[in-house]
Amino acid sequence: MDASVKMDGGAMRFVGAADSGFPVVMDAHPSVGGDNNGARPMELLLLGLCGCTAMDVISILRKKRQQVSGLEVKAHAKNAETYPKVFTNIALEYIVTGKEVDPQAVERAIQLSAERYCPAQAMLGQVAGMDLTFTIIEE
DSSP: OOEEEEEOSTTTOEEEEETTOOOEEEOOOGGGTOOSOSBOHHHHHHHHHHHHHHHHHHHHHHHTTOEEEEEEEEEEEEEOSSTTOOEEEEEEEEEEEEESOOHHHHHHHHHHIIIIIOHHHHHHTTTSEEEEEEEEEEO
């Protein structure tokens, strides 16, 4: 996998792309010299984690023939107080919407994502604690 970022006007604005070719705009908060015109790089790490595990979980639940109509993964990360201010803990909340969704299937799908399939979770889990919870909303 390859990726690059290139300065795009503004003091701290960069546009990045990886192998898929889709552009991602990044910028910094004005307090550190940015113009607030894009996502922060650490936000993108957290979004990548949410997307990675969400794709695993929905794929597993579909294979288990669960009647899932929606999945949302929310993340809340705590940062260290000193630089480099890495994530110290990440809480992931999976919100599954569907009809007669089996809680054991959801729990197992989340476990498989965490332990076997999601490289973002495996990597970030090396430096940050992970708290995983789920809620099922019956349609």
